[in-house]
């Protein structure tokens with residue numbers, strides 16, 4: 161482990177200095193596309209302004225014989241498109257694959273100045289992040305890149321979950337972590353074949369009634385609660401951002417919204433959109449509701465310097481609820497600065513209060 165005094169030292173001569181704080185930039189949806197798929201690639205200029213993050217995916221979902229085409233497609237798109245305030249990310253191939261070295265070398269040297277974040281799949285421990293960290297520093301130095309490219313890990317192996325705290329704190333490059341429910345299910349030998357979401361078999365049943373014939377209600381439980389909660393704590397402890405990952409049942413927009421909202425309420429800042437239909441869902445869910453923002457502003461106003469206790473509409477407010485309200489309001493302000501429609505909805509709700 162590096163000494164704390166060396167933690168923020170560049171790992172290569174000529175590499176940019178690491179950031180001391182992860183910039184909070186809106187990232188309600190990380191929109192995945194395959195840069196080697198001509199139809200999807202053609203949609204990028206139209207989709208870019210609608211999303212917070214556009215991610216050129218090179219890993220799973222890109223067939224083995226299309227890996228080079230996807231990488232080349234991403235370089236072309238990154239050079240050609242003006243992304244405005246939208247972030248450009250990529251998901252590279254896994255560190256044990258034959259493609260990852262070329263992914264990193266090509267992308268950083270050709271379009272490193274356009275890339276905000278590199279998502280690394282199947283991260284198992286701090287050593288995976290250390291490897292990417294050093295290599296990125298060398299490549300940044302070679303390419304003359306002046307601001308560090310950040311790193312995002314996917315939590316999708318049992319070992320990764322066991323090491324999530326050390327992964328979150330492995331480097332000042334760490335921007336965030338996403339849950340990878342599909343690979344994680346396989347790694348853990350879970351018996352769901354879905355990409356995220358619930359399972360009707362994972363339930364609790366109410367106690368028997370005196371009368372044997374009365375049916376006993378069942379309640380479906382959340383398969384992902386434990387992992388998301390661990391991930392959120394690890395991220396918060398290290399000042400980085402947690403995300404729910406993919407929801408594979410594209411047609412079930414209702415369950416997608418539920419899964420995204422559970423993650424939002426537990427502390428996640430965004431989720432992946434795999435299909436254009438999921439963009440609006442993520443936008444809705446990961447933007448605090450206007451009524452909640454108006455309420456939070458009311459509490460903050462009533463609390464003055466944020467200490468003491470007051471009663472508002474029958475509810476006790478004190479230093480802790482003041483902090484909760486600050487979380488909601490600062491997120492709303494950051495999102496409103498990027499999203500005029502949302503800013504207007506917040507202003508209207510404020511006028512109603």
Ligand SMILES: CC(=O)SCCNC(=O)CCNC(=O)[C@H](O)C(C)(C)COP(=O)(O)OP(=O)(O)OC[C@H]1O[C@@H](n2cnc3c(N)ncnc32)[C@H](O)[C@@H]1OP(=O)(O)O
Pocket residue numbers: 191192193194199200203207217220221342343355406410433434435436
């Ligand atoms: C477990 C994991 O690793 S998850 C992450 C990896 N997976 C991915 O990245 C998947 C990304 N998404 C996709 O590949 C596709 O959305 C699929 C395969 C799920 C569905 O694709 P389709 O069957 O083409 O869906 P559908 O017919 O509804 O698409 C409608 C249009 O949207 C386009 N489209 C679909 N997904 C996307 C996308 N993610 N980005 C941009 N455009 C898209 C299609 O090309 C199609 O265009 P067209 O109207 O010009 O023909």
Ligand SMILES: CC(=O)C(=O)O
Pocket residue numbers: 220281314316339340341342343344355405406
């Ligand atoms: C997100 C991802 O890669 C997975 O669920 O496996």
Ligand SMILES: [Mg+2]
Pocket residue numbers: 220281316340342343
């Ligand atoms: Mg995966």
